[in-house]
Amino acid sequence: MAEMITTTDPADVRLDDFRALSTADRRPDRPGGKGLVIAEGTVVVRRLLGSPYPIRALLGVPRRIEELASELDDLPVPAYIASAEVMAEVVGFHLNRGVLAVADRAPAPSVTELARGARLLAVTEGVGDHENLGALFRNAAALGVDGVLLGGGSADPLYRRSVRVSMGHVLRVPHAPLQPWPDGLAMLRELGFRVVAMTPRADGVPPAELGLAGQRVALVLGSEGPGLSEPALAAADSWLRIPMADGVDSLNVATSAAIAFHALRG
Numbered sequence: 001m002a003e004m005i006t007t008t009d010p011a012d013v014r015l016d017d018f019r020a021l022s023t024a025d026r027r028p029d030r031p032g033g034k035g036l037v038i039a040e041g042t043v044v045v046r047r048l049l050g051s052p053y054p055i056r057a058l059l060g061v062p063r064r065i066e067e068l069a070s071e072l073d074d075l076p077v078p079a080y081i082a083s084a085e086v087m088a089e090v091v092g093f094h095l096n097r098g099v100l101a102v103a104d105r106a107p108a109p110s111v112t113e114l115a116r117g118a119r120l121l122a123v124t125e126g127v128g129d130h131e132n133l134g135a136l137f138r139n140a141a142a143l144g145v146d147g148v149l150l151g152g153g154s155a156d157p158l159y160r161r162s163v164r165v166s167m168g169h170v171l172r173v174p175h176a177p178l179q180p181w182p183d184g185l186a187m188l189r190e191l192g193f194r195v196v197a198m199t200p201r202a203d204g205v206p207p208a209e210l211g212l213a214g215q216r217v218a219l220v221l222g223s224e225g226p227g228l229s230e231p232a233l234a235a236a237d238s239w240l241r242i243p244m245a246d247g248v249d250s251l252n253v254a255t256s257a258a259i260a261f262h263a264l265r266g
Contacts, residue, residue, distance in 0.1 A: 204241025
């Protein structure tokens, strides 16, 4: 069972994993310089508790820790209980959600492991905005995408803002880096996937016209603004375009991905 520990001292060294969160989750002393996995709010904390990421500790106001009590029964970690004021001093801002959990990172699966049994994968290039990436993961979870592969220039999906915006779904959708980029796309083709690149270009084909029924698809998504690079487009088997009304030339990457996920999942 979690050890319930009440603390009133913002300088308590036992709370250091939660300290100055706007910078601490990218501290250089963490593995790879990428920091801990940090969940905010009871919904996301519950998803972290049910994930493969090893929990280190929780910090919350009494009411929020109590809400999680049943999930903490078999978890041998400290659960620090503090006032909202003490929490704000520790984390560096007022936390409306009232509870945090931190965990160590778990090893990412290999591309081959992630692709095994998958029918639809998302592949990102240059999606460097953490909130866009978090929204993309949330859509992937909602629409049955089997995994996400992170190509060149993609943000860290386990960064705190990505975890928060994804509502914790980044913790349950398998993901792995795809390197080298974009040559790694050839590996997906060898694994039996048709590589489909999303583009707003006029020579892209609407999803219904691509003839993808029954095929395994790796959908390649680029950043907002520049979109996919020319080498990534050249490495694809097909180009997919979302038809839009006149005067609109693009969509938010998470929105366009959701439309394509739905169409490709059928």
